[in-house]
Amino acid sequence: MSVIYLLITISIFVAIAFLIAFFMAVKSGQYDDDYTPSVRMLFDDETARTQSRNHKAKSVNQNTTTNSEKE
Amino acid sequence: MDTQNCFHCGLDIVKEAEILFDQKTFCCAGCKTVYEIFSLNDLSCYYDFEKSPGASPQDIKGKYDFLENENIVSKLLEFQEATTAIVSLSIPHIHCSSCIWILENLQRLQKGISSSQVNFPEKKVRIIYNPAEVSLSTIVYLLGSIGYEPYISLKNYETPQTKTDRSLTYKLGVAFFCFGNIMLLSFPEYFEVKEFWLDNYKPFFRWLIFALSLPSFLYSGSGYYVSAYKSIRSKMLNIDVPIALGIIVMFIRSVVDIIFDYGSGFFDSLTGLIFFMLLGKMFQIKTYSFLSFERDFKSYFPVAVTRINADSSEESVPVYDIQKGDRLLIRNQELIPVDGILISDNTAIDYSFVTGEAIPINKKSGDKIFAGGKQLGKVIEMEVLFSVSQSYLTQLWSNDVFQKKVTQKHKSITDAISRYFTVVLLLIAFAAFGYWIFIDINKAFNVFTAILIVACPCALALTAPFTLGNILRIVGKQKFYLKNALVIEQLAKVDTLVFDKTGTITSNAASNIFYEGKPFTEANLVRIKSVLRGSNHPLSRMLYDMLPEAGKITISEFEEITGKGIQARVVGSLVKIGSAAFAGMPEEQQSLQTSVHIQIDGVYFGKYIFKNQYRDGLELLFKSLHKEYQIKVLSGDNEGGKTALKKLLPAGTELVFNQKPEQKLEFIKQLQDSGKNVMMVGDGLNDAGALAQSDVGVSISENVNVFSPACDAILEAGQFQKLHYFLKLSKKAMKVIKMSFGLSLLYNVVGLSFAITGHLDPLIAAILMPLSTITIVSFVTLMSNYYAKKLEVRGYEL
Numbered sequence: 001m002s003v004i005y006l007l008i009t010i011s012i013f014v015a016i017a018f019l020i021a022f023f024m025a026v027k028s029g030q031y032d033d034d035y036t037p038s039v040r041m042l043f044d045d046e047t048a049r050t051q052s053r054n055h056k057a058k059s060v061n062q063n064t065t066t067n068s069e070k071e
Numbered sequence: 072m073d074t075q076n077c078f079h080c081g082l083d084i085v086k087e088a089e090i091l092f093d094q095k096t097f098c099c100a101g102c103k104t105v106y107e108i109f110s111l112n113d114l115s116c117y118y119d120f121e122k123s124p125g126a127s128p129q130d131i132k133g134k135y136d137f138l139e140n141e142n143i144v145s146k147l148l149e150f151q152e153a154t155t156a157i158v159s160l161s162i163p164h165i166h167c168s169s170c171i172w173i174l175e176n177l178q179r180l181q182k183g184i185s186s187s188q189v190n191f192p193e194k195k196v197r198i199i200y201n202p203a204e205v206s207l208s209t210i211v212y213l214l215g216s217i218g219y220e221p222y223i224s225l226k227n228y229e230t231p232q233t234k235t236d237r238s239l240t241y242k243l244g245v246a247f248f249c250f251g252n253i254m255l256l257s258f259p260e261y262f263e264v265k266e267f268w269l270d271n272y273k274p275f276f277r278w279l280i281f282a283l284s285l286p287s288f289l290y291s292g293s294g295y296y297v298s299a300y301k302s303i304r305s306k307m308l309n310i311d312v313p314i315a316l317g318i319i320v321m322f323i324r325s326v327v328d329i330i331f332d333y334g335s336g337f338f339d340s341l342t343g344l345i346f347f348m349l350l351g352k353m354f355q356i357k358t359y360s361f362l363s364f365e366r367d368f369k370s371y372f373p374v375a376v377t378r379i380n381a382d383s384s385e386e387s388v389p390v391y392d393i394q395k396g397d398r399l400l401i402r403n404q405e406l407i408p409v410d411g412i413l414i415s416d417n418t419a420i421d422y423s424f425v426t427g428e429a430i431p432i433n434k435k436s437g438d439k440i441f442a443g444g445k446q447l448g449k450v451i452e453m454e455v456l457f458s459v460s461q462s463y464l465t466q467l468w469s470n471d472v473f474q475k476k477v478t479q480k481h482k483s484i485t486d487a488i489s490r491y492f493t494v495v496l497l498l499i500a501f502a503a504f505g506y507w508i509f510i511d512i513n514k515a516f517n518v519f520t521a522i523l524i525v526a527c528p529c530a531l532a533l534t535a536p537f538t539l540g541n542i543l544r545i546v547g548k549q550k551f552y553l554k555n556a557l558v559i560e561q562l563a564k565v566d567t568l569v570f571d572k573t574g575t576i577t578s579n580a581a582s583n584i585f586y587e588g589k590p591f592t593e594a595n596l597v598r599i600k601s602v603l604r605g606s607n608h609p610l611s612r613m614l615y616d617m618l619p620e621a622g623k624i625t626i627s628e629f630e631e632i633t634g635k636g637i638q639a640r641v642v643g644s645l646v647k648i649g650s651a652a653f654a655g656m657p658e659e660q661q662s663l664q665t666s667v668h669i670q671i672d673g674v675y676f677g678k679y680i681f682k683n684q685y686r687d688g689l690e691l692l693f694k695s696l697h698k699e700y701q702i703k704v705l706s707g708d709n710e711g712g713k714t715a716l717k718k719l720l721p722a723g724t725e726l727v728f729n730q731k732p733e734q735k736l737e738f739i740k741q742l743q744d745s746g747k748n749v750m751m752v753g754d755g756l757n758d759a760g761a762l763a764q765s766d767v768g769v770s771i772s773e774n775v776n777v778f779s780p781a782c783d784a785i786l787e788a789g790q791f792q793k794l795h796y797f798l799k800l801s802k803k804a805m806k807v808i809k810m811s812f813g814l815s816l817l818y819n820v821v822g823l824s825f826a827i828t829g830h831l832d833p834l835i836a837a838i839l840m841p842l843s844t845i846t847i848v849s850f851v852t853l854m855s856n857y858y859a860k861k862l863e864v865r866g867y868e869l
Binding site: 016018019023027032033034035036043 | 193
């Protein structure tokens with residue numbers, strides 16, 4: 001039964017690890033703005049799509065503005 | 072695609088001004104340009120997320136030239152190095168996901184911006200850029216050109232970025248960690264299984280629980296000890312005293328219990344208590360981060376203005392560096408930062424931030440102009456009379472009201488009750504101790520501590536946060552934003568309502584125009600309209616918009632005479648529009664109204680009178696408020712609208728005119744001295760003193776994001792008629808709190824009966840505590856929602 005010492009120690013350490021993860025999340029500002037990230041995560045695809053469209057457009061014709069050159 | 076509305080900003084399109092571009096319709100060239108910028112840079116998905124998300128860009132040429140000044144820029148930046156700079160700009164227009172998307176893709180529009188991040192609740196964008204490649208002013212002008220003009224005021228310049236306080240989140244995290252683990256480890260003790268192995272491991276479990284309770288006891292609960300200590304020192308027993316007492320006694324008793332092996336202690340209840348109470352605290356805090364309740368003149372004033380030096384060169388200087396005698400250049404739409412004398416010919420100044428009055432005031436050369444007004448018209452020059460801190464409006468802030476930081480104007484209901492609660496609690500504890508000491512000394516100590524533990528007013532302390540927090544959210548959804556939960560308690564106590572007139576009970580935007588005099592023929596109306604077309608004076612514009620649509624007639628000899636009016640020849644007849652003297656009004660009677668007089672071919676016809684439009688539902692609202700409250704109306708204006716206002720307001724309403732900002736403040740003070748609880752409803756900066764002095768200062772705002780003086784609550788102008796509903800709801804909230812207090816006292820009595828008889832097991836405590844918490848929390852949430860619904864159904868007019 002002395003294995004219980006080991007098990008409980010492990011479980012406490014796992015819990016502490018989560019607590020530290022929580023601290024890090026708070027510190028990095030994740031709890032300051034709880035709205036914008038929920039919208040932002042939906043954008044990634046849109047941006048990728050536009051970019052790929054942009055690249056295609058570039059290869060088709062050479063007419064590129066300075067701004068799209070940057071891409 | 073909608074042909075009626077602008078593809079970019081969604082506004083209705085005036086037929087003549089419609090612009091067709093890329094098979095899409097736009098309302099103006101500005102909107103079209105923004106679309107062009109986006110489509111050129113392949114950012115047209117901006118229009119995919121939301122329909123017509125944009126705003127047409129305003130002309131801001133020259134407005135932000137002060138950003139070329141290195142010293143000013145460095146004060147605005149969050150971080151600065153040779154190749155990296157970070158700036159946070161507040162952009163009031165941020166309102167949808169398209170906004171987020173475009174603002175986070177700024178790097179595709181401007182070389183040198185490395186990334187940008189939007190904080191939606193705060194309506195801010197944080198831009199990281201390379202100052203070697205792009206300057207801040209370029210970024211600001213870029214934002215302006217796509218319809219996202221940032222709002223930069225003196226406040227940004229003065230106060231450095233404040234760190235957000237996250238300690239409550241940390242404390243809550245720690246409390247939950249301790250509570251959860253202790254609950255888990257306490258399970259064997261709950262069931263009291265008589266099993267060899269479990270008994271063997273008992274000390275291990277108990278000391279582990281003890282160790283786990285330490286962070287919660289020492290860190291998470293620390294706020295309560297500090298608050299209790301402060302309240303004892305100031306000799307005002309608040310709710311935190313019995314809480315802190317309960318927590319500390321619980322901890323000591325539990326430690327003693329496990330040292331002498333009396334039992335498992337109350338660590339589970341202890342940590343649970345701390346966790347639930349912190350949760351309540353968290354719930355009570357609802358911040359509207361995009362609003363600011365602490366605004367003073369600094370939020371309105373520009374960072375810098377253009378100074379004309381002796382050698383007639385122009386230079387941007389921070390407003391604090393303006394000296395008496397300097398000459399300043401004020402552009403169209405710029406704010407006048409200091410009192411001074413107008414040097415240029417003439418101008419119109421819009422004092423709506425200050426007084427709420429929407430109709431601009433004409434000034435001519437040599438007139439005194441006051442800080443806070445917005446300049447309309449072409450560029451003017453002025454000479455400075457006073458520096459910023461000595462100007463008329465800013466001096467208001469040297470009043471004592473603004474100096475002391477009053478965190479709490481009233482004692483909260485919880486604290487009022489806990490004063491008695493603590494005394495009664497201690498009496499019971501000592502009485503029980505006195506009784507048991509003759510029977511069993513050991514038991515006497517047990518009972519004494521058990522009473523303090525079980526009576527720890529957890530449920531009592533949770534009642535107010537959850538009720539008020541819930542009400543705060545309910546009214547927030549209806550555009551009534553409260554600074555904090557305590558404002559609700561103050562609202563419920565109010566017995567006198569003081570309203571500002573202009574801009575508060577009258578609408579800021581709309582004006583009613585009446586005509587008085589000889590009727591015009593159709594032809595004359597057309598003539599008047601044609602003459603008005605040439606004038607840019609705001610009154611002319613309003614009148615022009617009001618008159619019926621007419622064909623174009625060419626006018627000749629058009630002349631605009633400063634401070635008097637306009638005249639022109641239309642199809643042979645001379646039309647004069649302007650002041651009474653200018654139009655040759657026959658009998659000279661002093662009129663208090665804003666009016667425009669008309670003369671055609673030397674014959675005086677009559678005048679157009681501009682009247683303030685009272686807000687919708689005003690009469691109804693005042694009628695219903697009149698039954699319960701004393702109503703007073705203060706106005707900085709002359710008595711011009713007195714009779715009309717009297718008719719609207721219920722009999723007995725006190726009307727005071729010609730009030731200066733300090734007089735308004737004094738008026739509130741006098742009411743308070745005579746024992747009244749005053750709510751002040753105002754809007755302009757001139758009400759700021761009165762709002763700060765009053766028990767509850769409510770600021771009415773057409774645009775909640777930007778313009779509202781320091782106050783306790785901000786009400787969106789459109790919701791004005793709901794004011795009585797909000798007041799009623801606050802009273803119901805107090806009723807809910809009182810009912811819930813009764814309920815939680817009942818729990819305390821049950822708990823005490825266990826404690827006094829010496830039967831309080833840790834298990835009973837562990838059941839009683841969460842049970843009472845859950846019932847109280849659900850009770851107050853249900854009841855406050857119920858009352859909010861019920862009042863709404865009954866309507867606002869009752």
